[in-house]
Amino acid sequence: MTYSSVLIQFLNGLAGASTLFLVAAGLSLIFGVTRIINFAHGSLYMLGMYVAVWAAEPLGFWWSVPIAALAVAVFGAGVEIALLRRIYGAPELLQLLATFALVLIVKDFTLWQWGPEDMLGPRAPGFSGAVEIAGRPFPEYELFLIGFGPLVLGALWLLLTRTRWGTLVRAATQDREMAGALGVNQKWLFTGVFALGALLAGLGGALQIPREPATLLIDLSVVSDAFVVVVVGGLGSIGGAFVAALLIAEIKAFCIGLGFSQLTLVVEFIVMAVVLVLRPWGLLGRVPAPARGAGGAEPPLEAPSPAAIGALLALCGALALVPALSAGYTLVLLTDVLVFALFAVSLHFIMGPAGLHSFGHAAYFGLGAYGAGLLLVRGGLPMELSLLLGPLAGGLGAVLFGWFCVRLSGVYLAMLTLAFAQIAWSVVFQWDAFTGGSNGLIGIWPAPWLSSKTAYYYVTLALSAGGVALLWRALYSPFGYALRAGRDSPLRADAIGIDVRGLQWAAFSLAGLFAGVAGALYAFSKGSISPESLSVPRSVDGLVMVLLGGIQTLTGPLWGAALFTWLQDAVARGIDYWRAVIGGVVLLLVLAFPQGLTGFLRRRSAA
Amino acid sequence: MLELRALSAGYGRAQILFELSLEAKPGEVVVLLGRNGAGKSTTLKTVMGLLRTRAGEVRFDGQRIDRLPPYRIARLGLGYVPEDRRIFTDLSVMENLEVGRQEPRAGAPHWTPERLFALFPNLGRMPERLGGRMSGGEQQMLTIARTLMGNPRAVLLDEPSEGLAPVIVDQMAQTILALKKEGLCVLLCEQNLRFAHLVGDRAYVVEKGHVRYAGTMAELEKNDAVREQYLSV
Numbered sequence: 001m002t003y004s005s006v007l008i009q010f011l012n013g014l015a016g017a018s019t020l021f022l023v024a025a026g027l028s029l030i031f032g033v034t035r036i037i038n039f040a041h042g043s044l045y046m047l048g049m050y051v052a053v054w055a056a057e058p059l060g061f062w063w064s065v066p067i068a069a070l071a072v073a074v075f076g077a078g079v080e081i082a083l084l085r086r087i088y089g090a091p092e093l094l095q096l097l098a099t100f101a102l103v104l105i106v107k108d109f110t111l112w113q114w115g116p117e118d119m120l121g122p123r124a125p126g127f128s129g130a131v132e133i134a135g136r137p138f139p140e141y142e143l144f145l146i147g148f149g150p151l152v153l154g155a156l157w158l159l160l161t162r163t164r165w166g167t168l169v170r171a172a173t174q175d176r177e178m179a180g181a182l183g184v185n186q187k188w189l190f191t192g193v194f195a196l197g198a199l200l201a202g203l204g205g206a207l208q209i210p211r212e213p214a215t216l217l218i219d220l221s222v223v224s225d226a227f228v229v230v231v232v233g234g235l236g237s238i239g240g241a242f243v244a245a246l247l248i249a250e251i252k253a254f255c256i257g258l259g260f261s262q263l264t265l266v267v268e269f270i271v272m273a274v275v276l277v278l279r280p281w282g283l284l285g286r287v288p289a290p291a292r293g294a295g296g297a298e299p300p301l302e303a304p305s306p307a308a309i310g311a312l313l314a315l316c317g318a319l320a321l322v323p324a325l326s327a328g329y330t331l332v333l334l335t336d337v338l339v340f341a342l343f344a345v346s347l348h349f350i351m352g353p354a355g356l357h358s359f360g361h362a363a364y365f366g367l368g369a370y371g372a373g374l375l376l377v378r379g380g381l382p383m384e385l386s387l388l389l390g391p392l393a394g395g396l397g398a399v400l401f402g403w404f405c406v407r408l409s410g411v412y413l414a415m416l417t418l419a420f421a422q423i424a425w426s427v428v429f430q431w432d433a434f435t436g437g438s439n440g441l442i443g444i445w446p447a448p449w450l451s452s453k454t455a456y457y458y459v460t461l462a463l464s465a466g467g468v469a470l471l472w473r474a475l476y477s478p479f480g481y482a483l484r485a486g487r488d489s490p491l492r493a494d495a496i497g498i499d500v501r502g503l504q505w506a507a508f509s510l511a512g513l514f515a516g517v518a519g520a521l522y523a524f525s526k527g528s529i530s531p532e533s534l535s536v537p538r539s540v541d542g543l544v545m546v547l548l549g550g551i552q553t554l555t556g557p558l559w560g561a562a563l564f565t566w567l568q569d570a571v572a573r574g575i576d577y578w579r580a581v582i583g584g585v586v587l588l589l590v591l592a593f594p595q596g597l598t599g600f601l602r603r604r605s606a607a
Numbered sequence: 608m609l610e611l612r613a614l615s616a617g618y619g620r621a622q623i624l625f626e627l628s629l630e631a632k633p634g635e636v637v638v639l640l641g642r643n644g645a646g647k648s649t650t651l652k653t654v655m656g657l658l659r660t661r662a663g664e665v666r667f668d669g670q671r672i673d674r675l676p677p678y679r680i681a682r683l684g685l686g687y688v689p690e691d692r693r694i695f696t697d698l699s700v701m702e703n704l705e706v707g708r709q710e711p712r713a714g715a716p717h718w719t720p721e722r723l724f725a726l727f728p729n730l731g732r733m734p735e736r737l738g739g740r741m742s743g744g745e746q747q748m749l750t751i752a753r754t755l756m757g758n759p760r761a762v763l764l765d766e767p768s769e770g771l772a773p774v775i776v777d778q779m780a781q782t783i784l785a786l787k788k789e790g791l792c793v794l795l796c797e798q799n800l801r802f803a804h805l806v807g808d809r810a811y812v813v814e815k816g817h818v819r820y821a822g823t824m825a826e827l828e829k830n831d832a833v834r835e836q837y838l839s840v
Contacts (some may be wrong), residue, residue, distance in 0.1 A: 164705060170704040178693040181655055182707045182756050183681035404749045 004134035005257065011133065013253030014246070015142035018149030021245035023222060024203030024229035025156060026197030027240050032173040032183050033193045033238035036084060037411060038078075039099040042223030043196045048072045048205025049214035050114050053121045056569045062121050062209070063501070064352035069199050076198025078192045085397050086591055089188075092411070093357055096301035097547050098590045100540050103219060104583030111216060112577060118127070123161030127471070128210075141210050143566025148207065152200070160238070164543065169193060173236055202554035206412050220536055224422060228272045231415045234285020243283055247271065254533060265426035267420040269411050273404060276416050280408050298488060301353060303476050305501045312555070316465050323454040330452045335460045339522045342464040344545035345368075346514035349471050351405055352551045353480060358404065360421025361515055361542045366534020368394035368427060369515025369523040373441040378434070384448040387459075393515020395509055403507030406501050421539055429531040439455045440530035444523050467514045472554065541568075608633050609654070609685075609761050610790045613663035617652040623649040625816040626663060632762070635711065636783060636793040637802040638824070639765045640838060641813035647796035648690055651763045654794075656680045657685040667761070684712050686759030687822075691798075692750045694740030700730055702751055703738055709754035715760040716789040723752040745776040751782065761792035766777060768802040780805040800838060807826075812837045826840070 009440070027041045028562040038044075052061075052068035061068070079102065087095050130137035137472040158168035172189055174180045180186050182225045205214075229248055235239025250270050255264045304312070322334060331490050343365055350356040372390025375381045408416055428435045435441065450456050474480050486500035493500050523529045532538060545564045549556025567585065571578040613626040623646045631637040639647045639802065652658040653673075654665050660673040672680050681687070693702050704720050726729030726750040733741070743837040747767065754762060767783070768776045776799075783806045786793055797803045803810065803824065810827050812820035820833045827833065 165703050167705050169700065170702075172696060174695050174697055175693055176675070177657060178695075179686045180677040181657060181681055181689070181708060182753065183678050183709050184706065185678045431634065 003253070004136055007134050008136055008138060009257035010250065011138060011142065011146065013250035014149075015145040015249075016253060017245045017249035018145040018152075019151050019208050020225060020229055020249050021242050022200045022207070023226045024245055025152070025235070026204075027201035027226045028222075028230045028233070028236055028238060029169075029200075030194055030197040031411075033176070033422020034084065034088065034170055034190050036088075036095045036099065037092075037227075037414075038194075038197070039096055039223060040079075040102035040106060040219075040302055041197070041201050041226055042219040042221070043103050044072050044076060045096075045222045046110060046202035046214070046216070046219040046276065047075065048108060048202030048465070049209055049218065050110055050205075051202070052209050053119045053214050053323070054114065056122050056209070061124050061337050062126075062208075063208040063540075065141060065203065069203040072202025072205070073088075073199035077191050077195040078358050079198075080194035080556050083587065083591075084188065084194065086363070090590070091551070092333040092550065093543065093547055094590050096359075096414075097540075097544060098587055100544075101583040101586040103223075104579040105587075107216060107219060108577040108580035108583070109130075112295075114214075116216065118213040118215045120213045125417050134243070140537070145207065147392070149242070149245075152203075154451045158236055163419045165192070167187075173192040175569045183408050207340035224418065224536065225268070227415050227418065228268050229535040230282075232272050232282055234282030235285075235411065237282065237284045240282055240284030242417045250385035265430075266423055269423045271426060273416065273423075276408060276412060277404055280412060284490065300357075300486075301484065301552065301554060303545065304554060308534075308555075311463060313341065316461070319461055319465075320420075320458070324456060327453065331457045333566070333569055335453075335457050338457075338460045338464040339518050339525065339564050340541075340545060340565050341558050342467045342521075343515055343518040343542055344549070344561040345468045345471055346511040346518065346547045346556040347542045348392035348549075348551065349514075350473070350504075350507050350511045351546055352553075353475055353487065354483045354504055355409075355412070355416045356504060358405075358417040358508075358511075359543070360401075360417035360419070360424075360536075361511070362517035362534045362536070363417075363421035363424040364398050365519035365522070365538065365542075366392035366394075366428065366529075366531070367424060367512075368398040368519030369529045369533045370435060370441070370519075371516065372520035373444045373529045374435070376444055383445075383450070387446075387524060390486040391513055391516030392518040394519060395513030396498060399505075399509045402505050402512065406504040406508060416501075418536065418539070421534060421536065425531055425534050425536075428534060435531075440528055442528040444529060445526045450524075456525060460525065463517055463521060467517050469556070471510070476553070478508070479503065479589045516525070546588060548586075563579075609669060609794060610666040611650070611654065611663070611694045612666070614653060614659050614660060614665060615662040616649060616651070616660055618658070623816050625651065626816055627813070627816060628663075629811050629818060631792050631794045633760070633792045634787060634790045635808050636642070636787050636795065636806050636818070638795070638810045638811055639796045640798070640803060640810050640827075642798070642838065645813045646816040647813055648765050649816075651687065651765050651796060652765060652795070654680075657687075670697075678704055681757060682709065684715055684758070684760040686754035686757055686762040687761060687827050688750050688767065691768065692743075692746045694738035694741070694746045694753075694813075696737065698738055700738070700741075700749060701734045701736050701755050702799045707753035709757040712758045712760065715758045716791070717758055718755045723755060726785065726801070727752055729817060744771050746747075747775070747779070748782075755786075757789065761794070762786065764793060764795035766796050766798065768797065768799045776802060777805075779834070800834070806825035 021042060023045050027038055030036060030038050032588040048068045051071050052064040055067045056064035083098060087098055124141045127141040130139050160170060168189055170186050172184065172186060221535060229241055233244030251262045251267055251271060255261060257265055263329045275283065325333060347358060347361045350358055371393025372386045375386040375390055376383060405413055405416050429438055445451065448457050449458055482498045482503055486503060488496060490500050519533060535592050545560035546557050548563060550558030568582065575581055608631060609629045612628050615622060615624050615626055617623040627650060639650060641647050649658065653660055656675055656677040662736060665673040665685055667685055682706050701720065718820050729745055730748055730752060771779065780802060783793060804836055806822040809823050811818050812833060819837050
């Protein structure tokens with residue numbers, strides 16, 4: 001690498017950092033004040049891109065940028081008023097779920113409005129040429145972006161430190177309740193902050209259109225980049241977001257410059273993992289003050305009564321009888337339901353009783369699926385052995401990733417689990433020779449004696465029910481009680497001799513193993529695996545199931561999994577815009593039942 | 608001016624206040640006395656709307672405020688100084704004051720940073736100091752000054768003497784008497800009987816969320832039985 005190419009890569013990195021910073025700063029601001037992690041922030045960016053391309057046609061690029069930014073800001077304010085205001089009191093995870101539902105709705109809206117094709121934006125008039133830097137041409141527009149990022153940083157800094165509004169925002173970031181008791185109307189402050197965050201995202205998207213086409217896939221990729229930046233920089237720190245955006249964008253630019261472009265995905269998440277392990281609160285973040293007025297201990301997880309156990313056994317019996325009554329599609333759907341029930345129960349095992357909010361549980365599901373598939377296809381093992389040994393890949397993955405994850409808590413833990421899932425996904429996605437890359441693996445069929453739908457259904461029923469029973473049994477062992485003690489009061493649990501971290505690690509690994517079982521069962525039921533099985537949306541599916549069912553209930557994940565799998569199947573087959581429908585249903589459920597379905601039903605019956 | 612009628616409140620399943628009633632008038636310092644966990648802080652938080660009222664009512668100037676959000680209550684001219692100070696540690700002294708600022712209010716003293724710095728000379732020497740870099744006593748001054756910036760007609764003070772050096776405690780007492788002289792209504796929680804005697808006109812003794820005794824500070828001083836039963840440790 002010559003000096004001039006290093007310089008060019010460095011400048012490329014700076015230009016990339018600017019838009020990344022705009023998105024991450026908005027995300028960070030919104031989190032700081034509202035404590036909501038806005039999963040839909042990438043969707044706001046995407047909207048900014050599409051609106052800008054659309055408006056640039058008649059009005060020209062320079063008009064389209066502010067129009068897109070303002071349009072997205074108005075949309076953001078509307079979302080805050082209509083949706084988020086109703087759920088500020090809800091548990092963190094449900095808020096995330098609601099913003100994920102928005103991702104689905106915005107994606108389908110964009111698809112409906114602008115179609116599935118990528119949309120190319122215009123060049124920026126006045127900055128469409130190139131200048132010569134160190135003997136190489138360098139686009140003028142990139143130089144404009146390099147200057148624009150620090151400009152926005154300066155403007156934000158002035159806004160936050162030199163205006164009354166900014167002072168109130170900083171006060172509310174630190175202690176919302178106290179600001180309220182001093183007469184600060186949080187409602188409009190929150191709306192304003194959300195609109196500002198949306199404006200920054202929209203602006204980032206609009207400014208990106210001369211560099212890359214608007215696509216429907218940009219939302220999740222941008223939001224996971226922004227997560228990384230915000231977490232690396234420190235949640236709520238605008239300066240940290242700027243530093244981290246520079247760091248991440250430079251690393252990416254140099255990976256591409258050195259010819260390792262496939263590494264970019266992995267590298268940024270490795271950076272995040274390293275930063276989080278060394279500085280768990282980010283480069284410029286600070287250890288968060290203990291949450292004020294938080295609910296404290298969760299309600300006890302009551303052991304099922306003999307009647308309830310009887311009812312569950314009866315349910316198993318009934319499920320065993322289904323093949324006698326019906327075949328074909330019902331069995332296929334029920335097999336899916338059983339697989340996802342085990343997946344959801346394994347996720348619930350760490351989320352509810354252990355209090356570890358994982359956003360990347362699909363990693364272990366997918367590792368189990370790929371473990372089984374690879375043992376069969378590449379290892380040449382018999383199917384039965386592959387099915388039994390494959391899940392160990394999920395378990396080992398969880399042992400490895402879990403060691404890092406249990407060192408963190410809350411939002412940071414969620415982001416780190418997401419990062420590891422993304423690493424696993426990108427390895428699988430890019431390792432064509434071994435995993436089949438984006439095409440995945442095919443020809444993963446059960447052994448002949450299990451090849452009928454009925455036989456495989458029984459195998460799935462036995463393994464899923466067995467897995468669920470084992471996990472539930474563990475919850476009522478001393479191990480399970482100690483886990484809950486560690487969740488409700490880590491310090492006190494430590495003080496009475498419980499190794500909280502060790503137990504959480506064990507729980508994480510166990511949950512990964514059983515997610516792997518679900519994954520392996522899934523692989524053989526479909527005959528193929530694709531990288532989708534460990535993607536972010538799959539992780540979110542699991543979250544939706546658990547949260548639908550109610551996180552502090554025992555059997556909730558079962559009903560959540562059944563309802564979600566059925567809903568997805570029914571809707572996806574019949575409706576073009578099924579994502580929006582699912583998003584809408586999830587939103588309605590979150591608004592109507594902030595404690596989950598089972599929690600709601602229990603409250604009803606208690607009242 | 609401030610009136611609590613049969614107020615009940617609590618956290619989760621635990622009820623803390625049981626039909627608690629009391630009142631405080633303008634220019635009067637009323638002290639809530641009681642041991643740890645008696646429900647003193649809970650009373651103030653409930654009045655301020657930080658905790659939901661389960662039953663009973665709170666009236667401020669005759670208007671019911673028990674269903675209002677805290678910011679509306681603050682804007683009616685009721686100030687709240689929390690027990691743990693809750694200074695915005697990332698904000699400077701001036702910025703902390705700015706957060707508390709409200710428009711001047713008829714019938715209430717009008718406070719400016721200059722007037723407050725005259726009342727708390729320590730703060731006047733460090734207007735740009737970050738809240739997190741101040742001593743406990745300075746933070747206690749700041750939290751009161753911040754509340755006064757809202758030009759309140761009544762203030763709720765949660766254990767203003769707690770954790771302060773004796774000389775600062777005396778200063779705090781002088782401050783409260785100065786507020787009283789301005790015509791403010793002051794309702795404060797205390798465990799420190801000596802401090803209560805320095806500033807209080809009337810007292811309510813609270814135990815397990817019930818008012819066990821009400822009377823003037825002078826009467827309480829003579830009533831050994833009540834002091835013995837509800838206050839001594």
